Amino acid sequence: MTQYIIRRVLVSIPLLFLLSLTSYIVIQLAPGDPIQALIDPEEMLYMGPHDIEELKKRYGLDKPLPVQYFIWLGEAVKGNLGYSIQTHNIPVMQLILERLPATAFLMVVTMAFGVSMGLLFGVISALKQYSRLDYGLTVSAFFMLSVPEFFWALMAMFIFAVTLSWFPTFGMWTPGGEVGINWDLMHHLVLPVVALSLNDIAGMMRYARASVLDTISADFVRTARAKGLSEQLILWKHVFRNALIPIVTLLGLRLPVLFGGALIVETIFGWPGVGLLGYTALLQRDYPVIMG
Secondary structure, three states: HHHHHHHHHHHHHHHHHHHHHHHHHHHHOOOOOOOHHHHHHHOOOOOOOHHHHHHHHHHHOOOOOHHHHHHHHHHHHHHOOOEEEOOOEEEEHHHHHHHHHHHHHHHHHHHHHHHHHHHHHHHHHHHOOOHHHHHHHHHHHHHHHOOHHHHHHHHHHHHHHHOOOOOOOOOOOOOOOOOOOHHHHHHHHHHHHHHHHHHHHHHHHHHHHHHHHHHHHHHHHHHHHOOOHHHHHHHHHHHHHHHHHHHHHHHHHHHHHHHHHHHHHHHHHOOHHHHHHHHHHHHHHOOOHHHO
């Protein structure tokens, strides 16, 4: 096991290097310039080429791109992700750690809601195989999988926040209100969680249905029925427990997908997490924050 872990870690090193290099190249190819985004348009009128070069030199943007990348990589290996250009040299790690709790809370609640509802609907669909309820849940799952998170977010905001005014549209708490884990936070949490979790519910429901159906037809389940055990005991003790084993492995695979969706959903709902930080950094061409 130790050798396996060491091999996997060694394999991940060149993979991370290629990912960081590709990300850096794509960011540099994007239109715009961090210095132009930093300077006010009115101030730009009074600045000459020399002033622009001085700012580039201050932030290390005057060096060739390969040099800039390897300087960043050398510092990143040491744990230093650089300093934000737009926020007056605040460490990137500090910005990420400040926003990480909000994103982590959103991810945990989304995954818990998505997994629980997906398992519930998946088990019901398997136990009612080929019924109208099963067909209805299957069609709903395919529909939810076919629609991206940002569409659900926009529709939820339009229907439940703008039209019906049931939920707020922005932030984690009402401005000026009490900050903490309270009803106001839960009220703001509903729409982002629903928008992010619908794909999780659909995917988990399909996996749970297939896993339960495979387990029901297994030999040990038929043996349990032959022994005269009740159907409820067979389902809870034998079917559900064994059907959950392959589903647990999917949870880790869903985290990167959830984080990618959070970038858009956090931006739509103004959720002050890492996703909104990344989107803001993209608009401002804040290269260190984007790479971090």
